[in-house]
Amino acid sequence: MFSNDFQQMSWKDTTMFNTTDQSMDNKSQASNYHRSLTRNSNDCQLYMAESSIPHSGLGLYTAIPLKHEQIVQQPEIVLNYYDYTPKIKMLLSFSEEEKVEWSKVVEDKRDSNESCVLWAKQGECEVNPNFMLDVCAKSCAVKRAGLDLDKILATQHDKHPECKSFARNGECDVNPGYMTTTCPQSCFMRKFELETKLDRMLGKKGLLASTLLLEF
Amino acid sequence: MPQHYFWSSDTSRSGHEADITLSIIPGLGALANSHLGLVNVQATSLSVGSAGYHRSKDVGVGAFSDRYNLNFEATENIPAGMELFVNYGSDYFSTRENKMGPMPMMPDYFESEDILEDFWKHLDLDTSGNKNATESYAKLMDSITKPKVKMVMPKTFEEAESVRGAKAAILNVPNVIKSQDWLDDNGMCLDNIYPGDSKVPQAGRGAFASRKINNGQLISPMPLMHMNKNVFRVLNDEREIGTQLMLNYVFGHEKSSLVMLPYSPTVNFVNNHADKSKVNARMQWSMNKYHNKSWEVESVEYILGQDNAGLMLELMAITDIEKDEEIYIDYGAKWDEAWADHVQNWKAPPRSHEYMSVEVLNDAEEVRTEKERVEEPLGYNVITLCWLEVTAFERDIVHGVQELKWKDYSVDVTRENLEDDTSTYCFVEERYQSDRESGSTRTLYQIYVVGSARGIEKKVFVDDVPREAIYFVNKPYTSDQHIESAFRHMIHIPDDMFPKNWMDLDHKQSVME
Numbered sequence: 093m094f095s096n097d098f099q100q101m102s103w104k105d106t107t108m109f110n111t112t113d114q115s116m117d118n119k120s121q122a123s124n125y126h127r128s129l130t131r132n133s134n135d136c137q138l139y140m141a142e143s144s145i146p147h148s149g150l151g152l153y154t155a156i157p158l159k160h161e162q163i164v165q166q167p168e169i170v171l172n173y174y175d176y177t178p179k180i181k182m183l184l185s186f187s188e189e190e191k192v193e194w195s196k197v198v199e200d201k202r203d204s205n206e207s208c209v210l211w212a213k214q215g216e217c218e219v220n221p222n223f224m225l226d227v228c229a230k231s232c233a234v235k236r237a238g239l240d241l242d243k244i245l246a247t248q249h250d251k252h253p254e255c256k257s258f259a260r261n262g263e264c265d266v267n268p269g270y271m272t273t274t275c276p277q278s279c280f281m282r283k284f285e286l287e288t289k290l291d292r293m294l295g296k297k298g299l300l301a302s303t304l305l306l307e308f
Numbered sequence: 309m310p311q312h313y314f315w316s317s318d319t320s321r322s323g324h325e326a327d328i329t330l331s332i333i334p335g336l337g338a339l340a341n342s343h344l345g346l347v348n349v350q351a352t353s354l355s356v357g358s359a360g361y362h363r364s365k366d367v368g369v370g371a372f373s374d375r376y377n378l379n380f381e382a383t384e385n386i387p388a389g390m391e392l393f394v395n396y397g398s399d400y401f402s403t404r405e406n407k408m409g410p411m412p413m414m415p416d417y418f419e420s421e422d423i424l425e426d427f428w429k430h431l432d433l434d435t436s437g438n439k440n441a442t443e444s445y446a447k448l449m450d451s452i453t454k455p456k457v458k459m460v461m462p463k464t465f466e467e468a469e470s471v472r473g474a475k476a477a478i479l480n481v482p483n484v485i486k487s488q489d490w491l492d493d494n495g496m497c498l499d500n501i502y503p504g505d506s507k508v509p510q511a512g513r514g515a516f517a518s519r520k521i522n523n524g525q526l527i528s529p530m531p532l533m534h535m536n537k538n539v540f541r542v543l544n545d546e547r548e549i550g551t552q553l554m555l556n557y558v559f560g561h562e563k564s565s566l567v568m569l570p571y572s573p574t575v576n577f578v579n580n581h582a583d584k585s586k587v588n589a590r591m592q593w594s595m596n597k598y599h600n601k602s603w604e605v606e607s608v609e610y611i612l613g614q615d616n617a618g619l620m621l622e623l624m625a626i627t628d629i630e631k632d633e634e635i636y637i638d639y640g641a642k643w644d645e646a647w648a649d650h651v652q653n654w655k656a657p658p659r660s661h662e663y664m665s666v667e668v669l670n671d672a673e674e675v676r677t678e679k680e681r682v683e684e685p686l687g688y689n690v691i692t693l694c695w696l697e698v699t700a701f702e703r704d705i706v707h708g709v710q711e712l713k714w715k716d717y718s719v720d721v722t723r724e725n726l727e728d729d730t731s732t733y734c735f736v737e738e739r740y741q742s743d744r745e746s747g748s749t750r751t752l753y754q755i756y757v758v759g760s761a762r763g764i765e766k767k768v769f770v771d772d773v774p775r776e777a778i779y780f781v782n783k784p785y786t787s788d789q790h791i792e793s794a795f796r797h798m799i800h801i802p803d804d805m806f807p808k809n810w811m812d813l814d815h816k817q818s819v820m821e
Contacts, residue, residue, distance in 0.1 A: 135519065139495030140529055140572060143341045144391050144483040149616065150531060150598060151391050152340045152498070155491055158386040163379050164349050166502045166574050168335045169513075170375035171554050172789060173314070174326035175542075249327065249785060254733055277327050 138165055190239070197237040201229040206248065209241050210272045245272070245280035312615075313338045313533060313571065319351050320375055324691060324781045325789070332554070335498075335573030336380045339531065342396040345417040345460055345477025346484065347383065349392050353722055354378035356781075357667030358788050359505055359512045364660040367651050368510025370794025371556055374667075374787060376503070376513060389486045416456040420476055423452070423461065424468060441465050496529040496596075503577045507634050514634050515577040521629040527589055530570035530621040531598060532559070534611050537567045537798070551796040553789040559591075559621070560798045562642060563811040566608045567798060568619060575623060580639035580799075582647075587636045588627045593805065594620035604807040611810070640800025650795045657791050663687045666780040675753060675778050677736045689786035694734035694755050695719045695777045696770070701732075701757075705768050714773040721776045732757055736778065737769065751775060 136155060143151030158164060203209075208228035211217075217224045217232035224232050234241055252258070255275035264271045264279035271279050313332050317323045320331035332338060336349060355377035363369040386392070395414070427448055431441055445465035452458045462468035462476050471478050478484060486494075499518055506514030521527055540555040557576050560567035570576060581587050593599055599620040603611055611618075629635065664687025669675075675692075676684065686692075696717035704712060719730045738754040752774060756767040788794070 136497035136499060138498040138573070139491045140339060140498050140531075141486070141491060141495035144481050144486075145341055145343060148341050150339060152336060153389065153391050153486055153491055153495060154386055155388060155488060157388045158382040160382055160385050162382045164382055164392065165335050165380055166499065167354075167377040167379055168333060168337065168573060169373050169503070169576050170320040170322070170354065170378050171332040171334070171373055171557055171569075171576070172317070172320065172322050172325055172329050172375065173332065173552055173554055174329045174789075257733070281327070 193237070194234075194239060194243070197233050197239060198230055199233075201233050203228050203230045203244070206273050206276075209244050209276075210269060212241055242280060242283050245276040248276035248280075250275045250277045320378065321354055321356065321781075322375065324784055325787060326784050331375075332569070332571070333378060334571045334576055336392065336394055337378075338533075338571035339573070340392050340394045343393045343477065343481060344395065344412065344414045345475055346391075346393045346481065347395045347414070348386050348390070349380045349394055350383050351394075352379045352381050355667070356670070357665065361510065361512070362660075362665060363663055363788060363791060364656045366510060367654040368512060368795070370553070370788040370791035371510075371796070372512035373553060373557075374789065387485060389488065389491065391481075391484050391486075410456060410459070412456040412460045416454070417460055417475070417477060419454070419457050420460045423448070423457070424476060427468070428472065438465075496526065498528060498573050500527050501574045501578070501635060503574055504634075506577075506579050508579050508581065508636075511579045513577050514579045515574055517629045517631055517633050517635065520631050521625045523625055523628050525625050527623040527625055527629075527635060528572055528575050529594060529596075530572055530575050530591070530623055531617055532568035532570055532619040532621060533617050534566060534568050534614070534619060536612055537565045540796075550792045550794075553794075553796070555796050555798050558798050559801050561801055561803075561806040561811065563814045564608060564806070565812055566611060566810050568621075570621065571617075578623065578635050578637055580643060580647075581636035582644055584638060587638050588625060588629050588633070589623055589635050589637050590626050591621045591637065591801070591805070592624055594622045596620065605809050608810055608812045637799075638802075639797075640802070642800055643797050646797045647795065655793070657793055659688065663689050663786075666690060666782055669780040673775070674739065674751065675736055675775065677739055686780075689782050691781050691783050692734055692736065693731045693779045693781060694757070694770075694773060695721050695731050695779060698729045698732055701770075712768065712770045714770050714777060717770075718777075721779075731779070734770075734778070735767075742772070753778060 139153045139155060140150055141153055143149060145151070152165075154164065205211075205227050208231040211224065212228060212231035212235045217228070217235050221232075231241060231244060234244060250256075251274050255278040258264075258271065258275055259278035259282040264275070264282055314330040315333055315337060317325065317329040317331055319337075320329075320333065322329045322331055333351070337351065340349070354375055356374050357376075358366075358369050358372070358374045361369045380394070427445070431444065442465040445468060449458070449461060449463075452461065460476060460480075462471060462479055467479055468476070500521055501515040502518050503513050504516050506512060508514065517527075535558070537555075537558075537560060540552040540558075542550045542552060554569065555567075558567040558569045578589070593601075593604075598618070600618040603614075603618055623635075623637070666689075669686065669690065676686065696714060697719055698717075701712070701717045704716070734755045734757050736753055737756050740752060740754070741749045742752050743749075752772045754769055754771050755773050755778070756769045758767055
């Protein structure tokens with residue numbers, strides 16, 4: 093917390109801080125531009141300007157002193173982007189080679205029953221090929237190619253609000269029949285430790301690390 | 309490029325929206341820098357709701373974000389002219405250490421602050437004098453073994469003295485406090501508009517003038533993050549089922565796959581007006597150095613390959629605008645047509661009469677018990693959550709602690725955001741008045757949790773839960789942003805403003821139109 097001493101110190105010394113690397117001409121040009129745009133905002137409290145951290149682009153500045161716990165800007169909107177699919181999930185659960193092989197095997201094949209993965213695991217593709225190749229083309233192709241059937245679950249959604257906690261308690265292994273159809277997403281996330289990987293990416297409350305170089 | 313700007317859904321209380329939700333928070337959540345030694349603002353709670361509209365009767369529902377009122381507050385007293393810093397999370401920096409060199413993290417800064425405080429407490433300048441102080445400071449520095457803590461400590465006694473009472477990190481960023489003159493010369497004002505309920509029917513919220521703005525004046529700068537329009541396509545099992553809500557907030561052109569999202573405060577609230585005589589603002593490309601004019605002749609591919617934001621629009625007044633007047637721009641003829649079409653062909657989405665707005669439930673004074681819900685059910689979309697310290701709670705369950713009371717696991721519900729370890733699914737067993745011993749009676753609840761702790765499958769009851777610790781959210785994929793038939797259309801930049809070189813879809817059929 094800033095003490096009063098410090099606030100006084102900083103005010104006294106602000107003139108010292110006002111050095112910029114711009115030439116006088118540039119400075120007055122930029123200054124005229126900004127002043128012409130904002131000349132009736134005398135009581136403006138929040139500004140956008142070059143960050144004081146070098147080479148960090150823009151930053152925000154308060155023009156008024158703020159008290160601890162005082163609200164800083166107007167209440168803001170949140171824009172959600174959900175299921176960065178298939179990119180995040182594919183990125184986290186597939187190696188590059190797997191991705192190529194997967195897309196070759198799957199092509200445009202589709203499953204039309206949510207139990208396909210389960211049936212394929214139980215060997216139905218071989219026992220009952222006529223029905224299965226029609227209804228579960230995708231699962232059977234993945235099975236035949238020897239790929240991990242559980243990765244199909246990446247594109248399916250949970251149907252019960254408590255799926256995450258079921259999965260956390262190990263239900264996916266104990267009760268695969270029910271869980272594969274009811275909580276495919278949570279079981280998928282659990283099996284490939286996606287939650288742990290995501291936590292590592294995002295921190296507990298943070299920005300997504302761009303080192304992942306997700307194409308957007 | 310927006311991956312730099314995504315927040316985890318914990319910050320936006322959106323963890324239950326979908327399997328994985330990432331949030332963009334304009335203003336402080338996108339424009340403020342982070343310096344882990346100088347963090348002085350943080351996000352607090354927000355509200356969820358569709359401005360009182362309901363999907364069974366309102367055509368605008370699902371066309372605007374239901375997450376609003378996200379506030380940022382000062383985490384300490386901040387002097388006028390100071391730059392504002394948020395905490396991007398330590399991971400943001402630690403994952404960049406290979407590029408940027410060793411980075412001190414927040415615990416390192418906290419530790420150095422503690423060391424300094426301790427130093428000042430034990431130093432008696434009167435008896436030991438400046439010379440001794442210099443020596444004992446040097447000794448103190450020698451005794452610090454953690455390199456990152458050492459990095460953030462003032463190097464000498466004189467340096468330490470110069471920032472006494474402030475954060476030592478200020479030594480590394482000496483220009484962090486600006487004068488009013490500097491702000492006027494180099495800054496652009498960000499609080500000429502404020503959000504409120506729009507006067508345009510079905511538009512949700514809008515932006516209003518905080519003060520009189522003259523014709524030809526800047527209302528707000530709009531720095532832009534660039535992205536590919538295709539990222540808004542929603543695919544379900546390889547089938548295209550719609551577009552993401554964020555499309556409604558981006559600026560673009562029908563002949564381009566380049567779209568741009570403004571990320572300065574409040575500008576995303578600015579609405580279209582169908583009656584063009586009411587339009588009082590327009591956009592123009594900025595003349596300042598943060599708009600790379602040279603990008604106007606580059607290809608879409610080049611721009612999408614740029615890691616940092618480099619384009620900026622300005623929102624300008626085209627009439628005199630009085631204080632508290634709503635700001636309107638023209639979203640383009642294509643947008644008007646699409647909206648008219650949507651209104652004409654609109655049908656309520658399936659099951660909309662069984663859908664209950666969680667905002668109504670969250671605002672209600674009382675919460676229905678499970679028994680009452682049999683008679684009068686909540687919507688199919690509703691999940692009940694209880695705020696409590698989950699780790700302590702589960703530990704007590706495992707240890708067989710009896711007669712659990714909420715106060716032993718209490719969390720500050722006005723400040724905490726939704727996280728796995730501060731909320732849990734719960735059921736409401738009973739509602740009762742607190743006993744008279746405490747003086748004033750108040751309504752409290754008994755709740756229970758099922759299967760929350762590993763291996764525990766029975767109901768675990770918690771007593772004396774206050775109303776504010778019970779909270780409703782939507783089940784994944786049921787909130788208004790997930791309505792498949794909701795209106796989705798980007799904002800059009802006028803033909804004469806949109807660079808020809810960006811029109812990569814000129815001779816092709818656009819996927820989004």
